Every structure is written in C-alpha cells, then in structure tokens.
Amino acid sequence: MTVFEQNSMPAGLGDAPARIARTSVPSVSALEVQFPAEVVSAAAERESWRKEVHRPATHTHKWWAQRLGSVFRGILASAVSESEREAVEAYGSALRLPDLVVCDPFAGSGTTLAEAAKLGARVVGRDINPVATLVQRQALARWDRDRLDRAFEAVESRVRAEIDELHRDRHGRPVLYYFWVALASCPRCPAGAEPVELFSRYVFSQHAYPRKYPTARATCPHCHAVVPVDVVEDSTLTCGDCGRTSDIAGPVNRATMTCPRGHSSKVLDALGDRPPVLRMYAKQVLAADGSRVYEPIDDFDLELYAESGRRLARRREELVLPVGSLEGGHNTRQAIRWNYRNWEQFFNARQLYSLGILGAALRDLEPGPEREALIALFSGVLEFNNVFCSFKGEGTGAVRHMFSNHILKPERMPLEAHPWGTPASSGAFSTLYRSRIIRAWEYKRRPHDLVTVSGAPERRFGLSEPLECELGDSRAFSEGSSRAYVGTGSSATVDLPDDSVDLVITDPPFMDNVHYSELADFFHAWLRNLKPFDGYPVDEATTRHPEEVQSADPAEFGRAIGAVWKECARILKPHGLLAFTFHQARIDGWKELVRALETAGLVITAVQPVKAEMSTSTVKSSAADPSNLDSIVVCRLPGHEVPAARSVAEVERRALAGLRECRSAGIKVGYSDVESVVRGSVLALHTLPSNERTVDALAAEADLAVARAAEALGVRSGKEPRAAGRS
Ligand SMILES: C[S@@+](CC[C@H](N)C(=O)[O-])C[C@H]1O[C@@H](n2cnc3c(N)ncnc32)[C@H](O)[C@@H]1O
Ligand SMILES: [Zn+2]
Numbered sequence: 110m111t112v113f114e115q116n117s118m119p120a121g122l123g124d125a126p127a128r129i130a131r132t133s134v135p136s137v138s139a140l141e142v143q144f145p146a147e148v149v150s151a152a153a154e155r156e157s158w159r160k161e162v163h164r165p166a167t168h169t170h171k172w173w174a175q176r177l178g179s180v181f182r183g184i185l186a187s188a189v190s191e192s193e194r195e196a197v198e199a200y201g202s203a204l205r206l207p208d209l210v211v212c213d214p215f216a217g218s219g220t221t222l223a224e225a226a227k228l229g230a231r232v233v234g235r236d237i238n239p240v241a242t243l244v245q246r247q248a249l250a251r252w253d254r255d256r257l258d259r260a261f262e263a264v265e266s267r268v269r270a271e272i273d274e275l276h277r278d279r280h281g282r283p284v285l286y287y288f289w290v291a292l293a294s295c296p297r298c299p300a301g302a303e304p305v306e307l308f309s310r311y312v313f314s315q316h317a318y319p320r321k322y323p324t325a326r327a328t329c330p331h332c333h334a335v336v337p338v339d340v341v342e343d344s345t346l347t348c349g350d351c352g353r354t355s356d357i358a359g360p361v362n363r364a365t366m367t368c369p370r371g372h373s374s375k376v377l378d379a380l381g382d383r384p385p386v387l388r389m390y391a392k393q394v395l396a397a398d399g400s401r402v403y404e405p406i407d408d409f410d411l412e413l414y415a416e417s418g419r420r421l422a423r424r425r426e427e428l429v430l431p432v433g434s435l436e437g438g439h440n441t442r443q444a445i446r447w448n449y450r451n452w453e454q455f456f457n458a459r460q461l462y463s464l465g466i467l468g469a470a471l472r473d474l475e476p477g478p479e480r481e482a483l484i485a486l487f488s489g490v491l492e493f494n495n496v497f498c499s500f501k502g503e504g505t506g507a508v509r510h511m512f513s514n515h516i517l518k519p520e521r522m523p524l525e526a527h528p529w530g531t532p533a534s535s536g537a538f539s540t541l542y543r544s545r546i547i548r549a550w551e552y553k554r555r556p557h558d559l560v561t562v563s564g565a566p567e568r569r570f571g572l573s574e575p576l577e578c579e580l581g582d583s584r585a586f587s588e589g590s591s592r593a594y595v596g597t598g599s600s601a602t603v604d605l606p607d608d609s610v611d612l613v614i615t616d617p618p619f620m621d622n623v624h625y626s627e628l629a630d631f632f633h634a635w636l637r638n639l640k641p642f643d644g645y646p647v648d649e650a651t652t653r654h655p656e657e658v659q660s661a662d663p664a665e666f667g668r669a670i671g672a673v674w675k676e677c678a679r680i681l682k683p684h685g686l687l688a689f690t691f692h693q694a695r696i697d698g699w700k701e702l703v704r705a706l707e708t709a710g711l712v713i714t715a716v717q718p719v720k721a722e723m724s725t726s727t728v729k730s731s732a733a734d735p736s737n738l739d740s741i742v743v744c745r746l747p748g749h750e751v752p753a754a755r756s757v758a759e760v761e762r763r764a765l766a767g768l769r770e771c772r773s774a775g776i777k778v779g780y781s782d783v784e785s786v787v788r789g790s791v792l793a794l795h796t797l798p799s800n801e802r803t804v805d806a807l808a809a810e811a812d813l814a815v816a817r818a819a820e821a822l823g824v825r826s827g828k829e830p831r832a833a834g835r836s
C-alpha cells in the first residue's frame with residue numbers, strides 16, 4: 110500500500126516542501142518502468158563538481174569510489190514510486206519512508222545510508238573494511254557542537270604550541286611547507302660520491318596556471334639558494350648567491366637518472382635496498398604581512414628537524430604511531446619496489462612526532478561520538494602529511510595528497526606541511542576541522558539537497574531529516590530500539606533475520622584493480638592505536654579479507670559478489686527490491702554479474718543509465734573512451750510478479766530511450782557508456798526464469814545490439830581506427 114498524503118500549506122508558507130510518506134515498495138516501481146534520469150542527472154552533475162560541499166556528511170574522510178548522494182536519493186525516490194512523474198515529485202519533496210528498512214551491503218562512505226536516513230528510513234550498513242565503517246558512522250552519528258568544540262580545544266591546548274614550535278623559522282615565523290628531495294647513489298660511481306638529488310626539474314614551485322603567472326621558484330643545484338625563474342621562457346637558471354648558471358632540467362628523466370659524471374642508470378637501481386633518503390632544501394614561510402616567502406634551508410631549520418627526531422626517540426612509547434608492514438598487492442607494489450616496508454616509513458621524523466602527539470591527545474579524549482569524529486578527522490589529515498605528498502603549486506590547494514593516484518606512488522619531491530596548520534594552510538588538522546567536521550555538523554543538523562527546478566539544480570533546505578542517529582547493534586536494530594546499525598564484516602553473512610529488508614540499495618565494487626583494503630591499511634595502521642569506536646579491529650594487522658569483492662579475474666569476482674547477492678536475497682522481503690549501480694567496460698564483468706545474480710535467485714527487472722560518480726574519474730575512464738554513465742541494475746525475488754522486458758528488441762529499445770534521456774540532460778554519452786548500458790540490458794535477460802539462452806549466446810546478441818545503438822546515437826569508439834573514405 111502506498112500512502113500519498115500531500116499537506117496543504119497555510120498561505121504565506123508556499124515555499125514549504127510537500128510532504129510525502131511511503132510505507133511500502135510498490136510491486137512495479139518507477140525504477141523499473143522509467144527512471145527520472147534527466148532530473149536526477151542534472152542535480153548529480155552539479156553535485157559532482159564539489160561533492161564535499163553538497164554532501165559533507167559522507168566526506169569527513171577519504172573513501173574510494175564515493176558516489177553521488179543525488180543519484181541515491183533519486184534511486185530511493187524511484188524505488189518507492191510507481192511512475193516517473195511520482196518519482197520526480199518524491200525526489201523534490203519532503204519524502205519520508207518511516208517504516209522501511211534500507212540496507213547497503215557495500216556501504217563504503219555511507220552514501221546510501223545517509224540518503225535513506227535523511228528520508229527517515231531505518232538503515233543498515235555493512236562493509237568489509239573497518240575504515241569504511243568509521244566513515245559511515247561519521248555520516249550518521251549525532252554530534253554535540255559544544256562537545257566537539259571542547260574536545261578540539263582540549264587537543265589544541267595539549268599539542269598546538271609544540272607543533273608550532275617545530276614548524277617555524279629562526280625569526281619565529283610559521284613555516285607552512287618544507288620542500289624535500291629524494292637522494293640516490295649512482296651505482297657506477299665510487300662509493301662515497303655525492304648522492305644525486307632526484308629532481309626532474311629544479312623548479313619546485315610554480316603557479317597552477319603558469320602561462321598566466323610564469324614566475325616560479327627553482328633551487329640552485331649548487332648551493333640551494335631560491336632562484337626566481339620564468340617557467341615559460343627560461344631553460345637555465347642563474348643563481349644570485351653563487352653566481353653559477355645551471356640547466357633547469359634536473360638529472361632525472363622518467364625512470365632514468367644521470368649522475369654528474371654522466372653515468373645513466375635506472376632510479377630504482379640507484380635506490381639500493383632502503384627507502385630513499387630525503388634532503389630538505391627549501392621552505393615556504395608565512396610573513397607577518399600575510400605574504401608567503403620562499404627561503405632556503407638554514408642551520409636553524411636543520412637543528413629543528415634534528416630536535417624533532419630526538420623528541421620522537423625519547424617519547425616514542427607515549428605517542429600514537431603507525432604499526433604494521435606493507436603486504437604485496439596491486440596497489441602497494443610500487444611503494445614496495447621503492448623499499449617502503451612498513452607504514453612508519455611513510456612519514457619523516459617530524460611528521461611522526463607531530464602526528465604522534467596529536468594522536469595521543471585524541472586517544473586520551475573522553476569516549477563518545479565527538480572523540481570519534483576528531484579521530485576520523487585526524488585519520489583524514491594523514492593523507493596530507495606524509496612523504497608521498499607533493500606540492501600542487503600556487504593558486505590552488507597546496508598539498509597534493511597521497512591518494513591522488515589509486516596506487517601508493519612514491520614521491521621524489523615530497524612536500525612536508527604544518528600538520529596543525531595556520532589559517533593559510535591546506536590539509537591541516539585545524540583547517541580541516543572547519544571545512545570537514547564543522548561543515549558536516551551544520552549539514553547533518555540541517556541537510557540540503559539539490560533539486561532541479563525548470564532544468565537548473567538548486568539547493569533546497571527542509572526536504573530531509575537531520576542526520577542524527579543513535580547507532581545501535583543488530584539486536585537493538587531488530588528490536589526497533591535503534592534506527593541505524595552499521596557493522597564491519599563480509600556481507601556474505603549479514604546478522605539480520607530472513608525477509609527483514611525492504612530495499613537493498615548499493616554500489617558494489619567493479620571488476621577492476623582498485624583494492625580498497627590495500628590502500629585503507631595506511632589509515633588502519635594508525636587507527637589501531639586509537640580505537641575510534643568499540644569493536645574496531647585493533648588486533649588485525651590488515652584490513653584485507655579473503656571475502657573482499659575485488660578481483661580483476663572474472664570467475665573470482667563472480668564467486669565473491671555472488672555470495673553477497675545470495676545473502677541479500679535471504680534478507681530481502683518477498684516484495685522488496687534490490688538495486689545497485691554498476692559500471693563495467695569489460696563484458697566479462699557483466700557476464701559474471703548476471704551469472705552471480707541468477708545463481709543467487711534474483712531476477713533483473715531493469716537496467717537504467719544514470720550519471721556516473723564524477724566526470725573526471727580517472728579509474729574508470731580510458732583515454733580513448735571516457736565514460737560518464739553508470740547503470741542502475743534493479744532486481745526482484747522470483748516469486749514477485751516480474752515486469753521485466755522479455756526480448757532483446759525490447760530491452761534494446763529501452764536502453765536506447767534511457768541513453769537518449771541522459772543525453773538530453775546534457776550528459777555526454779560515449780561509446781563505452783553505450784557498450785556498458787546495452788550489454789547490461791541484454792545480458793539481464795539471462796536472469797529471467799523463462800530464459801533458455803546461455804550467457805555467451807546473449808553476449809553475442811549484446812554486441813550486435815551495441816553496434817546498432819551506437820549507430821542510432823551516432824557514437825563511435827575512440828579506439829576504432831576511422832575507416833578511410835567514411836565519414
Ligand atoms: C564501490 S565501494 C562503495 C562506495 C560507496 N557507494 C560510497 O559512495 O562511498 C564498494 C565497497 O564494498 C566493500 N566490500 C567489498 N567486498 C565486500 C564484502 N564481501 N562485504 C562487504 N563489503 C565489501 C569495499 O570495502 C568498498 O567499500
Ligand atoms: Zn656516476
């Protein structure tokens with residue numbers, strides 16, 4: 110039964126949004142008939158420019174492949190509506206799902222959970238990674254602003270003076286950034302020869318728009334004086350201190366370095382069997398008038414750094430420091446080749462000491478959601494304060510954090526920031542307290558949403574409930590005494606009763622090479638000593654898990670994801686609905702997915718295209734065929750009356766209509782989008798109880814359908830060489 114109640118608003122309050130309550134999932138939903146792609150995609154496009162501003166509750170900490178809240182609001186609104194018109198209305202209204210249970214078995218940063226909780230649903234989140242659980246908890250938990258501020262001030266009074274003291278110049282001015290370079294020994298020079306500084310260019314600071322602002326700073330290779338250069342015009346630099354002229358190009362060219370005697374060798378061969386030794390050569394100082402000055406390193410700076418090392422050695426036992434070693438893997442391999450063996454080596458002595466005292470102050474705070482929020486903040490700060498960070502340049506956020514690559518990529522020219530920070534800093538504890546925690550607190554108390562009003566997305570308050578949940582365990586949740594339950598563990602086993610969930614809404618891992626746990630271990634190495642919440646797995650050396658769905662091998666991927674779908678089918682109510690976003694360039698990924706769903710006893714009732722997480726996604730886009738769309742795959746249990754399309758021709762027609770709608774929403778539809786959406790739609794036929802065709806037979810039909818759809822849309826693959834003589 111669907112309750113559709115529209116409040117009539119008293120005169121003068123015309124702006125108050127309509128309130129719509131839905132208490133069950135219709136037997137045929139808009140998600141299956143016609144998803145309002147146009148309305149949702151326009152909001153999603155806007156959100157994707159600045160996700161952390163539009164959805165701050167789920168952005169208190171790094172997580173990978175974070176999805177757009179607007180898309181998941183759209184999925185939820187469509188899942189409880191019967192038609193596209195109703196779904197559009199629900200999306201832009203104060204929609205409430207008071208009795209519905211929404212579960213996300215691959216919850217990540219908590220995008221689904223936050224959107225569902227904003228609609229007043231009861232939510233269950235599960236993720237195999239405890240760092241993801243930490244991020245989800247921050248999205249949902251109730252924080253008290255006074256307690257947050259008091260905890261922050263307690264930490265500040267304990268550590269700030271000392272961190273400031275270790276980041277200042279000889280005049281007492283704050284140092285915002287120290288510039289470092291890795292050293293290597295030429296394998297062909299005699300032992301004891303001066304090491305090579307691994308610069309590819311001696312320019313260490315330039316503007317993000319160098320054509321407009323060509324003045325940059327270089328370091329003199331002979332005396333390390335700071336030398337102004339014109340990055341557009343100059344190929345040499347002349348040092349005002351030592352008077353010598355040098356090439357701006359440094360000794361490193363790609364993976365090769367050349368020593369002063371002219372020997373060429375691979376950088377990796379020259380590193381030896383330890384992580385590279387680093388040398389500090391310049392700093393950026395905050396002057397009294399607010400300007401930023403670049404200066405070379407002097408004896409005072411060297412002594413201050415040495416002092417950090419002595420304090421670290423002396424107080425090691427009291428500090429919170431990272432524990433554990435790196436294990437081999439797709440995303441850790443490169444760091445290991447550079448001889449990084451444990452997480453502590455990702456930080457220099459001053460970073461370890463400063464973060465170590467900060468961590469200790471956080472560890473000792475009174476338990477509660479505010480302590481946990483500050484620990485999550487601290488963990489996020491680590492990303493900007495380690496030797497894998499680099500300088501982005503002037504005119505932009507200064508620190509390029511370590512996860513701008515989806516692997517752990519060693520840095521030849523690391524940037525060391527002031528971890529507590531000044532108002533002029535980026536990526537620091539004090540600045541991120543405001544831009545992440547306080548912004549999230551404001552949002553959680555009074556959420557806003559992007560609603561498309563006559564084609565243009567606008568920010569609206571008052572559509573959603575505050576994100577202020579008491580987090581309970583599975584018992585409290587099942588008994589109804591708690592509205593939200595998030596747990597860590599494989600979703601191949603979920604501690605919920607049979608037939609207890611109305612909607613499973615999720616975003617599973619794709620078959621690719623991003624191994625969340627290999628990267629998340631960087632945070633876990635610190636969190637183990639901080640124990641952010643009860644039940645955090647402090648004794649586990651790694652967040653890797655044999656049941657993590659993550660493999661570039663199709664059969665393994667299918668097996669792991671299949672185990673989760675089977676469990677979802679168990680907890681789903683007979684008339685419930687399961688929907689997830691999926692994107693897969695490789696047809697193998699789609700084939701395994703439909704096989705896994707079929708084995709789990711789920712029937713695909715629709716495949717809908719929708720705006721993908723981010724226009725600039727580097728993981729999913731290949732240069733030849735960038736992709737902008739995800740598919741939403743909708744499933745039901747077989748007992749349910751299945752409204753699915755039954756023929757290739759019919760699913761092809763629907764897929765084409767969906768793609769056209771995305772295009773009219775202003776989204777560029779590329780060849781790989783057509784490929785993914787059409788293939789998914791055709792392969793979905795495999796899950797119909799009446800189906801007799803094999804997955805391979807359907808795959809062959811899918812490829813023909815892709816060609817027809819691409820032709821109809823006038824889209825061609827960037828990989829295909831253009832045949833001569835054809836337009
Ligand atoms: C694509 S991400 C979800 C991202 C999320 N939608 C967001 O917006 O942040 C997939 C998640 O699945 C989790 N995962 C992988 N295998 C799992 C399993 N067997 N059980 C539960 N979670 C799993 C990963 O840790 C990862 O967080
Ligand atoms: Zn040499």
Ligand SMILES: [Zn+2]
Binds near residue numbers: 330334348349353
């Ligand atoms: Zn010089």
